[in-house]
Structure formats: C-alpha cells, structure tokens
Amino acid sequence: MAETKTPVIQVKDLYKVYRVGDTKVRALNGVEFNIYKGEFCSIVGTSGSGKSTLLNMLAGLEKPTKGQVIIGGEHMESKTENQLVKFRREHIGFIFQSFNLMATMTALENVALPLTFQGVSKEQRLKKAGELLDLVGLKKYKKHRPTQMSGGQQQRVGVARALVVHPEIIFADEPTGNLDSNTSEEVMRLMQKVVEEQHQTLVMVTHDNHLASFADRIFHIKDGKIVQIEDNRANRSGEKAAMPQQGPGTEDRVDA
Amino acid sequence: MRILDLLRMSSGSLLKRKFRTILTVLGVMIGTASIVVMVSLGLGINRAQMEQIERYGGLTTITVREGRNDGYYGGTVNGASVYIAGSSSSDGEVKRLDDEAIRMLQGLQHVKSVYPILTFSAIAKFGAYESDLSIQGMTPEGLEDQNIQIGEGHLPTDSSELEFFYGNKVAADFYNPKTYDYPYYSTGKYVVDLSKDTLFIIFDQSAYWSSQNDGTVQPPRKYIVPTAGVEKANEENEWSSNGYTVFCNLDALKTTLQRIFRNKVIPGQPTTAGGKPYKEIYYNRASVVVDDVENVVEVQEFINSLGYSADSNIEWIQSTKEQMANIQALLGGIGAVSLLVAAIGITNTMMMSIYERTKEIGVMKVLGCDMRNIQELFLIEAGYIGFIGGLVGLGLSYTISAVINRALAAGGEATVTSYIPPWLAIAALIFAVIIGMVAGFFPSRRAMKLSPLAAIRNE
Ligand SMILES: Nc1ncnc2c1ncn2[C@@H]1O[C@H](COP(=O)(O)OP(=O)(O)OP(=O)(O)O)[C@@H](O)[C@H]1O
Numbered sequence: 001m002a003e004t005k006t007p008v009i010q011v012k013d014l015y016k017v018y019r020v021g022d023t024k025v026r027a028l029n030g031v032e033f034n035i036y037k038g039e040f041c042s043i044v045g046t047s048g049s050g051k052s053t054l055l056n057m058l059a060g061l062e063k064p065t066k067g068q069v070i071i072g073g074e075h076m077e078s079k080t081e082n083q084l085v086k087f088r089r090e091h092i093g094f095i096f097q098s099f100n101l102m103a104t105m106t107a108l109e110n111v112a113l114p115l116t117f118q119g120v121s122k123e124q125r126l127k128k129a130g131e132l133l134d135l136v137g138l139k140k141y142k143k144h145r146p147t148q149m150s151g152g153q154q155q156r157v158g159v160a161r162a163l164v165v166h167p168e169i170i171f172a173d174e175p176t177g178n179l180d181s182n183t184s185e186e187v188m189r190l191m192q193k194v195v196e197e198q199h200q201t202l203v204m205v206t207h208d209n210h211l212a213s214f215a216d217r218i219f220h221i222k223d224g225k226i227v228q229i230e231d232n233r234a235n236r237s238g239e240k241a242a243m244p245q246q247g248p249g250t251e252d253r254v255d256a
Numbered sequence: 257m258r259i260l261d262l263l264r265m266s267s268g269s270l271l272k273r274k275f276r277t278i279l280t281v282l283g284v285m286i287g288t289a290s291i292v293v294m295v296s297l298g299l300g301i302n303r304a305q306m307e308q309i310e311r312y313g314g315l316t317t318i319t320v321r322e323g324r325n326d327g328y329y330g331g332t333v334n335g336a337s338v339y340i341a342g343s344s345s346s347d348g349e350v351k352r353l354d355d356e357a358i359r360m361l362q363g364l365q366h367v368k369s370v371y372p373i374l375t376f377s378a379i380a381k382f383g384a385y386e387s388d389l390s391i392q393g394m395t396p397e398g399l400e401d402q403n404i405q406i407g408e409g410h411l412p413t414d415s416s417e418l419e420f421f422y423g424n425k426v427a428a429d430f431y432n433p434k435t436y437d438y439p440y441y442s443t444g445k446y447v448v449d450l451s452k453d454t455l456f457i458i459f460d461q462s463a464y465w466s467s468q469n470d471g472t473v474q475p476p477r478k479y480i481v482p483t484a485g486v487e488k489a490n491e492e493n494e495w496s497s498n499g500y501t502v503f504c505n506l507d508a509l510k511t512t513l514q515r516i517f518r519n520k521v522i523p524g525q526p527t528t529a530g531g532k533p534y535k536e537i538y539y540n541r542a543s544v545v546v547d548d549v550e551n552v553v554e555v556q557e558f559i560n561s562l563g564y565s566a567d568s569n570i571e572w573i574q575s576t577k578e579q580m581a582n583i584q585a586l587l588g589g590i591g592a593v594s595l596l597v598a599a600i601g602i603t604n605t606m607m608m609s610i611y612e613r614t615k616e617i618g619v620m621k622v623l624g625c626d627m628r629n630i631q632e633l634f635l636i637e638a639g640y641i642g643f644i645g646g647l648v649g650l651g652l653s654y655t656i657s658a659v660i661n662r663a664l665a666a667g668g669e670a671t672v673t674s675y676i677p678p679w680l681a682i683a684a685l686i687f688a689v690i691i692g693m694v695a696g697f698f699p700s701r702r703a704m705k706l707s708p709l710a711a712i713r714n715e
Pocket residue numbers: 018019020025026027045046047048049050051052053054207
C-alpha cells in the first residue's frame with residue numbers, strides 16, 4: 001500500500017519556537033510524518049495546538065526553527081522567499097478560512113487568478129476557470145462577484161481556485177471555519193470528491209473531529225506534537241465512504 | 257505574469273479607488289503644468305530675444321570697420337603662428353577697408369563670405385519736398401543676403417548702371433524744407449510714390465548748401481537715378497532694419513561717385529595728410545559672415561588683432577543666454593517644487609493603498625504571484641498616476657499657454673510669448689512618469705516584502 005511508495009510530503013524533526021519577550025513558545029515540538037500521493041489528510045487538535053503553524057511551514061509561508069520539510073524531493077526550509085513563491089505557483093493550491101477572494105473580480109476571474117500569475121493567456125485561463133466552476137457546481141455564478149455570493153458559494157470558488165493550476169498538493173486551513181455545519185459538510189464532500197477524481201493530495205487543518213473524519217488519515221496534534229495518526233479509510237464520513245476504496249497505491253499517475 | 261495582465265491589474269486597482277486616484281492625479285497635473293508653463297515662458301522670452309538679435313544683423317555676422325593699428329601683432333590662430341607685416345603697417349597707421357583687405361578677410365578660416373559696404377548720403381528732391389537719403393552700396397551677393405522683402409521691381413544687382421532700391425520707410429522721410437513739415441507724420445499720407453515718381457538726386461551736398469546760403473554760388477548738378485525696386489510694405493508697427501535705407505550696386509555707386517567728384521574729395525572718404533583724395537575708394541564697413549556661431553568670437557578677436565575694429569552681437573547673445581538660463585532655472589525651479597509636492601502625494605497614496613491591500617497582497621503571494629510582479633504592479637500604478645497627471649497637465653499647460661499668449665498679444669507685447677515645443681511636451685510626460693515611478697518605488701518594495709502570513713490570519 002501507500003507505505004511502500006515515496007511520500008509527497010516528508011516532515012522530519014520539525015520545531016518552531018516563537019520568542020515572546022523572555023518566554024519561548026514551542027508551537028511545534030518535534031514533528032515527524034509522511035504524506036503520500038492521493039491522500040486526504042486532516043490535522044486536528046485544540047486551539048493553540050500548532051495546527052496552523054504546521055500547515056504554514058508545509059506551504060513554505062514560514063521558516064522552521066529546526067528540521068526539514070521535503071515536498072516532492074525539494075527542501076522547503078532551504079528555499080529563498082522568491083523560490084518559495086515560485087514553488088507554490090507551480091505545485092501548491094491553497095484554500096483559506098476566510099475565502100480571500102478578490103473583491104473586484106468575478107468568480108471566473110478569481111478562479112483564473114493563479115493562472116494569470118503563471119502567465120497563461122486570458123482566453124485559456126478563462127476557459128480552464130470555467131471548467132472548474134462547472135466542477136464545483138457554480139455554473140450559473142461565473143459573473144458573480146464575492147459580495148453577490150453566499151459563504152458556501154465563495155468557498156466553492158476558493159476550492160476551484162486552488163484546483164485550477166493542477167497542483168500536486170492542496171493545503172486548507174479551517175476551510176469551513178466561517179460556514180455553518182450543513183454548508184461545511186457540503187464543502188467537505190466537494191473537496192473529497194474532487195481530490196478523488198483529480199488524484200490530488202489534500203492536507204486540511206480543522207479543530208472539528210467530525211469534519212476531520214472526512215479524511216483518509218487523521219493526524220492528532222497536541223502542544224506541538226503529533227500524538228496519534230489514525231487511519232480513517234474504513235469509516236470515512238460522506239457518501240463516498242460507502243463505496244469500495246481506491247487506494248493511492250493502485251494509481252498509475254507518476255509522482256512529481 | 258504577462259505585461260498586459262500587469263497593466264490591466266494596475267489600472268483596475270486605480271479605477272477601484274477613483275476618488276483618491278483623481279486627487280493624486282490632480283497633484284501631478286498641477287506640478288506638470290507649472291513646470292511646463294514656467295519653462296515655456298522662459299523659452300518664449302528666449303525666442304523673442306533671439307529673434308530680436310536676428311533682426312539686428314544675425315548671430316554669425318561680424319561688422320568690420322577701419323581701425324587704428326597699434327603697430328603690433330603677433331598671435332596664433334588655430335595653432336599656427338600668424339605674423340602680419342604689411343608694407344603699409346606702421347605705428348598709428350589707420351587700417352582701411354579696401355579691396356585687398358576684403359580679399360584678406362575672405363581668406364580667413366571660418367569666414368563664409370564678406371560683403372563690403374559703401375555708404376553715402378545724398379539729398380533727394382521731389383517738388384517742394386526733400387529728404388536725406390542714406391545710400392548703401394553693396395555687392396549683389398551682399399544684397400541678396402540682406403533678406404530684403406521685394407515689393408516691386410528687383411534688387412539693384414546691375415553694376416553697369418546706378419539704380420536705387422528704396423526701403424519701405426524712405427518715402428516717409430520727405431519733408432518740406434521751408435516749413436519743416438513731414439507730411440507722412442502729420443497726415444499719414446506719402447507725398448511721393450517711389451516706384452513711379454522721379455526724384456532729383458543731389459550728391460554734392462556741401463555745394464548745395466553753399467548755393468542755398470549764398471545766391472552767387474552755382475548750385476550743383478541734379479541727377480535722375482532709375483528706380484530698381486521698392487521694399488515690401490511692413491505689417492503695421494513692424495520694424496524693418498532696412499526701412500530707411502536706399503540700396504544700390506556697390507560698383508555702380510563707386511563709378512558714379514568717382515565721375516561726379518572727379519579730382520575732388522568724395523564726402524565721407526579719407527584724405528591724405530595734404531588734404532588730397534586717395535585714388536581708391538575705401539569701404540565704410542564690411543559684413544563678415546562666419547560659418548558657425550561657435551567661431552564668431554575667435555574670428556572677431558583675430559580681425560581686431562589685425563588692427564580693424566570688429567563688432568558682433570556675440571557679447572549680447574552671451575549675456576542674454578546667461579540671463580535666460582537664470583530665468584529658466586528660476587521658473588523651472590518653482591515648477592519642480594510643485595511636482596515634488598505631487599510626488600510626495602503619490603508616495604502617500606501608494607502607502608495607503610498598500611496598507612489597505614495587505615491582505616490582498618498576501619493572498620497573491622500565497623497563490624504564487626512573483627515578488628517582482630508585485631513590485632511591478634505598484635510601480636506601474638504609480639507610473640499610471642504620473643502618466644495621466646502628466647497628460648492632463650500638458651493639456652492644461654497648452655490652455656494656460658494660449659491664455660497667456662492672448663493676454664500678452666492684447667497688451668501689445670507680441671514678442672514675449674509662452675512657447676511649448678514638442679520636445680518639452682514629450683520630456684514633461686516622460687518626467688511625470690519617472691516622478692511617479694520614483695515616488696512609487698519605496699511603497700512598491702514595501703508591498704513586495706509583505707508577509708504572506710497576513711493573508712492567512714483570520715480577523
Ligand atoms: N507569530 C507568533 N508569535 C508568537 N507566538 C505564536 C505566533 N504564531 C503562533 N504562536 C503561538 O504558537 C502556538 C500555536 O499557534 P497556531 O496558530 O499554530 O495554533 P492553531 O492550532 O492554529 O490554533 P487555532 O485552532 O486557534 O487556529 C500558539 O500558542 C500561539 O500562541
């Protein structure tokens with residue numbers, strides 16, 4: 001199964017220490033784990049346990065105090081800020097808790113934005129963005145601006161935007177934190193579906209155990225340490241859970 | 257990112273903050289307009305001065321007159337030592353302008369052409385009226401170089417016969433010797449039509465005056481000189497340097513004078529120590545045209561050192577130029593200060609915009625927007641403000657310039673104008689864009705260095 005393959009994300013001996021005045025806050029205190037291609041992983045823990053810190057470090061938004069983050073064979077901790085931006089542009093999608101859509105842009109333009117940064121032509125990127133909005137079920141909302149959409153619809157746009165560049169990995173920090181529980185489940189199911197269909201790797205942070213159970217594996221974090229890694233494939237939440245599993249090991253797509 | 261997308265995004269975020277953009281643009285507009293109008297006034301004054309100098313004989317013409325040689329010359333011209341030792345050169349000797357001197361001047365380096373000029377004063381009589389003519393004999397080339405606007409006839413280039421070409425104000429100078437009344441100035445009407453009427457010309461003035469005072473003296477002969485042409489009339493109030501001059505052919509004048517004053521001293525010509533006339537007729541002056549303004553001083557100094565007296569407009573031009581540079585620097589400085597204020601306005605606007613958009617910039621960085629692209633976005637935005645401000649400012653400048661010119665023209669001061677040449681317009685526009693980008697540089701770096709974590713924090 002997955003363990004025999006090379007992991008997409010390797011975290012080794014990761015520490016993050018914040019200094020506030022004279023006191024030290026150990027936000028991450030020796031974290032180690034691997035994530036494999038095609039997996040949907042959730043990181044769950046109480047508030048202040050270090051979830052966001054971990055995710056930011058994986059996405060190269062923050063530098064670790066010590067340790068290594070290796071994504072697709074590349075060391076994130078030794079990259080310059082410019083290299084990190086380039087790496088994110090090509091390999092990483094990001095879903096925000098507060099959606100963070102551009103207020104002046106339509107849904108279509110928002111989804112196309114990462115492609116703009118890649119230098120894709122307007123015609124091509126709008127076509128691609130249109131396809132993704134169809135995929136997340138917002139066919140009729142392409143011309144809508146963020147203020148003309150509900151929170152759930154905005155987060156669907158956010159999901160489409162994260163998927164549009166076909167990233168190897170998608171990170172999501174509390175993607176349903178600003179949504180009610182029904183809408184949250186909807187968005188979770190959507191993410192579950194697209195990750196499966198597109199064979200992508202998704203790492204999601206949440207403090208809600210129920211939402212965490214939509215994932216294939218659940219990482220429990222407490223006081224900056226991974227205390228338990230739970231394989232959840234057998235009893236996943238959502239409709240797909242009832243279907244026979246298509247493990248990542250059986251995929252024919254080649255790792256980056 | 258593609259350049260087109262960069263431009264589109266920058267202009268998009270400017271349009272989003274229309275009111276603030278307009279205010280900032282207004283600052284640049286006023287700054288640009290004040291610089292352009294100030295410089296245009298400087299240029300206008302400069303141009304008016306240069307035109308005036310041009311009217312007083314051009315920038316490359318040196319006027320050479322006879323001079324008293326101080327008996328010494330040794331100097332260098334263009335690195336070569338020059339020693340002048342003419343047989344006629346001795347202490348206190350007067351250096352006169354004869355054909356040989358003209359040929360010598362012609363041979364000097366940087367000299368394009370030399371026109372000898374012989375002036376003579378004669379009385380013209382027409383009915384009860386008379387006038388003092390100042391006659392100027394010139395070579396055909398010299399005449400052509402005077403830029404005379406021909407009203408009727410042709411220039412007196414024929415050397416075989418003396419013909420007169422009258423300046424357009426000569427007719428105004430006729431007066432009644434009994435009443436001392438100048439009809440043109442009292443009635444506004446010319447008493448003589450120089451292109452048709454026949455004048456009697458008296459060359460020997462002293463004989464004429466003695467005959468007037470003493471009835472026993474035989475009056476001198478009167479001559480009829482055919483008319484070659486008349487200068488074109490001026491626009492009202494316009495001044496013509498040739499207006500009161502009667503032009504004629506140099507050689508024709510020489511032969512005529514020699515015939516009339518046979519064996520006598522021609523008035524205005526030098527005499528020997530014994531009061532006898534020289535065989536030759538000396539020129540009163542010569543115009544030396546130099547190939548380039550740059551060489552005027554050198555040639556002028558050299559001619560002076562030869563013992564002649566040489567004048568040009570060059571000192572005047574130089575002092576005028578310095579004066580102009582000062583005026584332009586002062587006026588431009590006033591404009592520059594207002595543009596500096598506008599630049600601070602741009603920086604301020606950009607900083608505010610960046611604070612407001614911290615989150616947006618962070619999101620862009622998380623989504624993989626190149627740091628250089630982010631800097632470029634803000635630089636272009638600032639450049640846009642400069643460009644639009646510059647463009648509108650230019651429009652305003654042309655309007656103000658037109659208003660100033662109209663006001664000055666109405667005030668009768670037609671020469672001093674505000675003048676915006678194309679290079680000034682283009683330079684102002686480029687300058688405004690550069691100012692915008694310089695003002696936007698610090699904010700754009702600030703934006704580039706913003707942490708992407710700002711986007712993640714949820715507030
Ligand atoms: N920039 C910082 N400076 C100092 N301490 C920080 C900083 N960022 C995080 N911390 C500390 O690190 C610890 C982990 O923070 P983190 O944001 O990762 O928590 P979290 O698990 O995401 O919590 P939540 O569920 O509330 O988002 C906390 O104790 C926090 O106070």
